[in-house]
Amino acid sequence: MAIRPKPVRVAAVLAAALLVVAGCSSPTASTGGPGNSGTLVVATAGEPDTLNPVLNYGVDGASLIFDGLVARDARNDLVPALARELPTVSADGKTVTAKLREGVLFHDGSPLTAQDVVFTYQAVLDPAVDSTLRSDLDMLASVAAPDPATVVFTLKYAYAPFLQRLALGIVPAKAFAGQDINKATFNRKPVGTGPYRFTSWTPGDRLVLAANETYWDGKPANSGVVVAFVADDNVRAQRMRAGEFDAAELAPKLASGFESRDGYRVHKVPTADYRGVMLPMGNPVTGDPAIRKALNVAVDRQAMVTGVLGGAGEPAFGPVPPTSEYAEPTIAGKPGADVAAATAELDAAGWKPGPDGIRVKDGRQAAFTILYPATDSLRKELALAVTADAKKVGITVTPEGLTWDAITPRMKRDALIMGYGTPYDPDFVSYKLFSSAFAGQGFFNPGSYRSAVTDAALQAGRDNADPAARKAAYATFQKQLAADVPWVFLTYLQHTYVLKDAVTGVTPRVEPHEHDVANSIWWNVHTWTKES
C-alpha cells in the first residue's frame, strides 16, 4: 500500500477543485466538531419520507417538531399537550371536545388556533390527500371549531380509544393556503409547535433541528438535535465507535460490542413489536386446530430470544404486550419447547408418525410452507427456528423467502412470519388483524380467522368506555386467541440503543413497531443534556 499517500492527496485536491468548479460551495463555515454547543447527535436507519404529520410523520406523537392535542408520558399514559386538559367525551361516546392551551405559538410566531386543528384532521380525511392515516380515523365523521379555543370531534360510532388518536401533530393551516398538501414545500420544511424548530433536512444524510426557545412546556435542555440517517447497521456501528453520535440504534449483536467499551452504555428498550407465524385457515394442515396447538407448544421461544435475538427480546404468547395494563397473564405458556405436550396433542387428533417420521392423517402429510420477506434476516431466522422445532414433533415446514408482492397472493394458503404491534391500545392493530369482518382482506386478517367470541370481545373493547369492561373484553379476546391459535406468537423484540455515558436525562419507554426520528429512545430528547 505504498501508493496510498499520493492518491489521497491528489483526491483531496481534485475534490476541492471540482467543488469550486461545480459551484457547490456556500459561504458559511461549519460550527466545528461534535461535542460543542450542546447539540445532540442521534443516528437511526429509518428516514421519514416526509415531515408532515398529515402524511404519516410521527402520527403517534414524540415527533420532536410537532405536538398533538395529547402526548404520552414515560409510561405511555396520555397527558394533555396542545389541549389544556385531556379532551372530554360525551355520554354516548360520539362527541369529543378539546379546549386548546392558551398562548401556544408555531415556530414562525403565529398563534395556534382551533382552525389549525380542524385543518389538520380534515386534511387527513380528504380523499385527495395521500394519507394512509385515514384508515385509522374511520370513526371520525367531522371536526369543527365552535370558537378559536375549542375543537369538537364528531364520531360515526362510539370509539373508546379515540383520545389515543389525538397524538397526531398539528400543522398550521395558513402554511398550506392555496397549495396541494401532497406536494407542499411544508412537507420538507415543516413548521410546528414542538420542542424543536426545523433547520434543514438533507435526505439520505441528516435532519438538523434547533431548540425552540419559546416552547410552551419549557425550553429544551440542549441547543439542538441532529438526526443522522445511516441505513447500514455496520456503518452506523463504526461511526458510533468513531464517536460521531451521542446515541444510535443498533442491532442487538452490534450493540453488545459496546457493553465493555469505556464511555458507552447499551439500553435494551421493551417494545410492543411482536413476531409470530400466521397460520391460514384455508390450508388443510394449518387449518387443523391440533396442528396449530401442537406447534404453539413445540416452539422454543426462549431459544429464539437467546439465539436469534441475541437476548434482546422476550417470549410472546399474544398480541397484547406484557407491559400493557390489558395483558392477560394466564395465557403465558412455557418459554421453552414442550415436545411431550405437542406429541400428545397430535397423537390424540389422529396425526400418526409415518415411515419417514412425518406425521400423517387421512393420507395427508403434516407439511406446510412458511413464507417470510426475503430481505428480513430476523424473520428468516425465526422461520428456520420454527422449522427445526416443528421437525422434532413430526411436522415438516418448508421456509420460503420471497418479496412482498410474491407473498401477498399466497397469504390465504401459506403460513407467514408477520410482525407488528403498538403499545397504545389493544384495539389498534388487533381489531383488524383478528376480526372475521376483515377476513382475507389484504394484510388485515390474511388467514381468514373467524371466531364469534373474538369478534364480540374486540367489538366490546371499542364500544365500552368503562376501563374495567374493556379489560374484561380484552382478557376474553386473548384467552380465545390462545385457545384457537390463529397465530403462533414467537417473540417480542427489544430495540437496542447505544448511548454515550455523557448523555443524561434518558428515559426509555415501551416502543411501537415503527420508530425512527419520532418515537425512539430520544422521544424526550428535549430533556437530555451532555456533560463535557
Place this chain on the structure above:
Amino acid sequence: MTGRRRLAGAGTVVRRRLLVAVPVLAATSMGMFALGAASPIDPAQQYAGAAAFTTSEENLAQIRANWGVDDPLPVQYARWVGNLLRGDLGWSTSRHEPVTSVLASRAGWTLLLVGTALALVLVASVLLGTLAAYRRGGWFDRALRAVAYAVQSMPVFWIGLAAIAVFALSLGWLPAGGLTDITATSTDPADVARHLVLPVTVLAISQAPWFVLFVRDAVAESLRDDHVLAARARGLPGRVVLFGHALRTALLPFLTLVGTHLPELVGGAVLVETVFSLPGLGAVTVEAALGADFPLLAATTLATAVVVLTANLLTDLAYAAADPRVRLDD
C-alpha cells in the same frame, strides 16, 4: 500538431449523434414504462410502508387514483412525455418531492464522486501502468500486478469498511462517513473535500486494477512495435520513447475502455455511497426501483443514458484527435 484539421468533421458527427440519441432515449423511456407495467409491485403499498398493515384497500385505491398509476400505460406515458417536454420530470412517489429536486440535490454529489474517482483512476493507472511496463518483470511490475489482482478480488463494500476501520477509527485521520461534519450547519468545501477523500480513494482503488493492468499490457505490447523500436534506434531518450511513442499508441484502445467501463464505475459508486452514508443518487435509485417509482426511475435511467451517449461521443472525438488514421468526416 494538426488537431484542428483532424476534428474538422466534429460538428457533423455531433449533429448526427444527437439525431440518433432521440430515438435511443425514447426507446429507453418506453422500456422503463413497459417494465413498470409488468412489475407486480403496488406503489401505494410501498408508499404506505409499515402502515400498509393498517391501511384499508379503499384508502390505498384513493392514493393510486390521485397518482393516476392505474391508468392505461399509453396514457401514463403520453402524460409523462408531455410533462417532460414542458420541463417537468414528474413527481417522485418514493421520495415525496419533484423528480427535478431529487436530481438537483443528489446528482451533483454522485457526479463529483464518480468524476473525481475517474480522474484519479486515469492519472494513477496511466502512470503506474506505464512504469510497470517499462521495467516489465521487475519488482515494481510484479508487486503492482499482485496488488492489482488482490484488490480486484475484494468487494467494494469490504474495502470501504476496511478503509473506515484503518483511517477513521484506528488512525483518526479522516471522517468515517457523511458529507460534512455531523454538526456542521453548511456544506463548507474544505469539510466536504475532507469527507470525500476516503470514498473517492476507495472507489478509485476498487476500479483501478482493470485500468492499471490494461495500460501495463498495452504499453508493454507497443514497446515492441516497429515505430517504437525505430524511435529507440534513432537514439531518442528512454523517457521520450516511453511517453511520446509507446504510451501514445497504447492510449487509443484505453479511451474505448474508459467509455465501456463507465457503468461499472457508477455501480461501484452506489455501494460507496452506502458505506460512507453519502446522499447521492445511488440509494434513491434502488429505492425507486423497489417502490415502483417510475418517474424517478425513468429520470435516472435517462440521465445515465445521456451520460453514456455523451461519453461515447467524447471518446470518439478524443480518438480522432489522438489517431491520425481516424477521420470524422467520412
